[in-house]
Amino acid sequence: MSEVSIPLLDLAEPSRGRLLRRRILGHRGLVIGASLLALIVLVAVLAPLLAPYDPYMQDLARRLIPPIWHRNGSWAHVLGTDSLGRDYLSRVIYGARISLLIGVSVMVISGLIGSALGLAAGYFGGRVDMAVSFIVTVRLAMPLILVALAVVATIGGSLPVVILVLGLLKWDRFAVVMRATTQQVRALEYVTAAECVGASTARIILGEILPNVTPQLVVIATIEAAHAILLEAALSFLGLGVQPPLPSWGLMIAEAKSYMFFSFWLIAIPGTALAILVLAINMIGDGIRDVSAPGRRA
Amino acid sequence: MLAFTLKRLGLAVLVAVAVSAFAFLLLRVSGDVAVALAGEGARSEDIENVRQIYGLDRPLVAQYLDWITRMAQGDFGQSLYFKSDVLGLIADKLPTTALLAVFSLLFALAVSFPLGIVAAVYPNSWIDRLCLTLAVVGQALPNFFFAMILMMVFAVMLPILPVSGSESWAHFVLPSIALGYYVAPAFMRLVRAGMIEVLGTDYIRTARANGLSATSIILKHALRNALVPVVALTAVQLGFLLGGSVVIETIFALDGVGHLAYQSISNLDLPVVQAIVTLLSFIYVGLTLAADLVNGWLDPRIRVS
Numbered sequence: 001m002s003e004v005s006i007p008l009l010d011l012a013e014p015s016r017g018r019l020l021r022r023r024i025l026g027h028r029g030l031v032i033g034a035s036l037l038a039l040i041v042l043v044a045v046l047a048p049l050l051a052p053y054d055p056y057m058q059d060l061a062r063r064l065i066p067p068i069w070h071r072n073g074s075w076a077h078v079l080g081t082d083s084l085g086r087d088y089l090s091r092v093i094y095g096a097r098i099s100l101l102i103g104v105s106v107m108v109i110s111g112l113i114g115s116a117l118g119l120a121a122g123y124f125g126g127r128v129d130m131a132v133s134f135i136v137t138v139r140l141a142m143p144l145i146l147v148a149l150a151v152v153a154t155i156g157g158s159l160p161v162v163i164l165v166l167g168l169l170k171w172d173r174f175a176v177v178m179r180a181t182t183q184q185v186r187a188l189e190y191v192t193a194a195e196c197v198g199a200s201t202a203r204i205i206l207g208e209i210l211p212n213v214t215p216q217l218v219v220i221a222t223i224e225a226a227h228a229i230l231l232e233a234a235l236s237f238l239g240l241g242v243q244p245p246l247p248s249w250g251l252m253i254a255e256a257k258s259y260m261f262f263s264f265w266l267i268a269i270p271g272t273a274l275a276i277l278v279l280a281i282n283m284i285g286d287g288i289r290d291v292s293a294p295g296r297r298a
Numbered sequence: 299m300l301a302f303t304l305k306r307l308g309l310a311v312l313v314a315v316a317v318s319a320f321a322f323l324l325l326r327v328s329g330d331v332a333v334a335l336a337g338e339g340a341r342s343e344d345i346e347n348v349r350q351i352y353g354l355d356r357p358l359v360a361q362y363l364d365w366i367t368r369m370a371q372g373d374f375g376q377s378l379y380f381k382s383d384v385l386g387l388i389a390d391k392l393p394t395t396a397l398l399a400v401f402s403l404l405f406a407l408a409v410s411f412p413l414g415i416v417a418a419v420y421p422n423s424w425i426d427r428l429c430l431t432l433a434v435v436g437q438a439l440p441n442f443f444f445a446m447i448l449m450m451v452f453a454v455m456l457p458i459l460p461v462s463g464s465e466s467w468a469h470f471v472l473p474s475i476a477l478g479y480y481v482a483p484a485f486m487r488l489v490r491a492g493m494i495e496v497l498g499t500d501y502i503r504t505a506r507a508n509g510l511s512a513t514s515i516i517l518k519h520a521l522r523n524a525l526v527p528v529v530a531l532t533a534v535q536l537g538f539l540l541g542g543s544v545v546i547e548t549i550f551a552l553d554g555v556g557h558l559a560y561q562s563i564s565n566l567d568l569p570v571v572q573a574i575v576t577l578l579s580f581i582y583v584g585l586t587l588a589a590d591l592v593n594g595w596l597d598p599r600i601r602v603s
């Protein structure tokens with residue numbers, strides 16, 4: 001997501017791609033956000049190499065060791081250990097995998113559903129548009145967290161269930177934005193031109209419209225990924241999401257609840273990790289919006 | 299206005315029916331209710347028995363129609379866990395949640411309006427940048443984490459506010475902040491964008507040329523016209539706050555509908571869960587309808603589109 005490959009064209013004249021690259025590299029928020037996210041992705045991918053211990057290994061003799069900046073901290077456990085004596089740094093590192101997996105999978109599932117609905121509504125208009133708008137209104141009327149909690153509780157909480165439930169519930173913003181953007185693009189001349197040449201509907205939607213609504217799609221994708229990560233954390237925090245012993249950051253905070261007044265770092269560490277990841281994704285989304293529509297910042 | 303009102307009302311009713319049907323189906327399809335009702339270790343005869351007693355062996359459509367007619371008559375059924383009337387349970391706790399939602403909204407508005415206006419009056423200044431940074435950081439902080447930070451600060455370092463329970467108004471302060479800060483950025487961005495647009499219009503230039511004071515221009519002439527999108531967002535966010543109260547009420551042991559929902563979900567008390575999901579959806583539909591009507595009244599152009 002952070003890298004945009006641009007072919008080197010004419011060196012004498014600044015090409016469109018090069019201008020875009022200059023705009024991207026000149027946007028401080030985008031660069032910071034992308035670097036942060038790249039770092040977190042790297043940590044998640046290299047987790048087995050980076051984690052000093054097995055994140056599931058319990059050692060009741062070494063429970064609740066405070067982190068290194070604390071008076072009683074030790075270099076053996078840089079971020080300390082939890083109430084079961086598991087190394088906190090290793091758990092936080094493996095937790096990044098869960099959050100990223102949730103963010104990406106929910107984004108893909110809801111993105112596919114939402115963009116399909118939005119594109120159809122925006123392109124065909126009329127009855128299709130009415131039907132899609134109605135479905136979106138119905139979906140928006142339902143309290144998301146409550147419905148997700150209830151469904152996860154009846155099916156039984158697990159990582160795949162959380163991904164599926166969130167993915168099937170969170171497509172509304174994709175649909176709303178894709179509908180509006182498609183309506184705008186549809187009225188443009190090159191779409192009319194494609195219609196006149198006799199291009200098929202599928203070709204017009206996939207070849208003419210989709211590429212031109214991509215910036216908006218990417219911005220929504222970042223918002224939804226960040227939101228999905230926060231939702232998973234909230235579900236797991238309430239005990240109705242990812243189940244122990246998986247090191248979900250939300251679950252880690254839940255497990256530390258009874259120690260919060262004595263060992264607040266047990267909550268602060270995964271909480272900060274969550275905040276940094278979501279912040280990085282949001283900064284990328286804001287940055288892409290600024291870069292793709294310069295002059296409009298809201 | 300009458301035609302517009304009737305059209306919106308008809309749509310709201312349709313949405314309400316669809317939502318209630320969906321909420322009903324969703325919980326029926328996602329798990330076998332009879333198994334949940336019979337409890338752990340139940341024999342298959344017991345489960346079959348439960349199925350017949352509760353009428354779970356009938357077609358889903360018949361069950362839904364039965365449920366919705368009873369609800370329309372004010373009979374929300376019996377809670378399986380609390381062994382009492384669902385409507386009474388919810389009615390008991392709704393004021394707490396409504397209060398929490400309204401306080402949270404007021405907190406969000408109180409924070410976002412001044413910041414949004416200042417940011418719009420001095421666009422791209424350091425104060426504008428600070429506001430945007432605050433908004434971005436605020437939206438990255440998980441609300442349960444922020445709630446726990448608040449609890450930590452006010453329970454240990456600054457014990458002036460209660461951190462748990464719902465006995466007095468003071469018990470609502472921290473939960474309202476923990477719930478409201480998350481929606482503040484959206485309002486702030488909207489106020490800022492609306493104000494920047496309005497401040498650039500001709501009638502504001504005219505007002506300036508006529509020598510009106512800056513305060514009067516900003517608060518009296520510009521803000522009013524920047525309000526239209528805020529009204530629509532308020533309805534949406536109130537719905538979000540009602541739903542989001544699940545997490546916050548559970549953390550602060552606030553005895554409202556959110557906490558009740560959490561308890562019912564944990565105990566698979568489906569009649570209560572269904573009733574709460576449906577009720578909150580209806581409230582949301584009602585709020586968006588109200589916002590639509592207010593906006594149609596504020597801006598006649600909306601009525602014809």
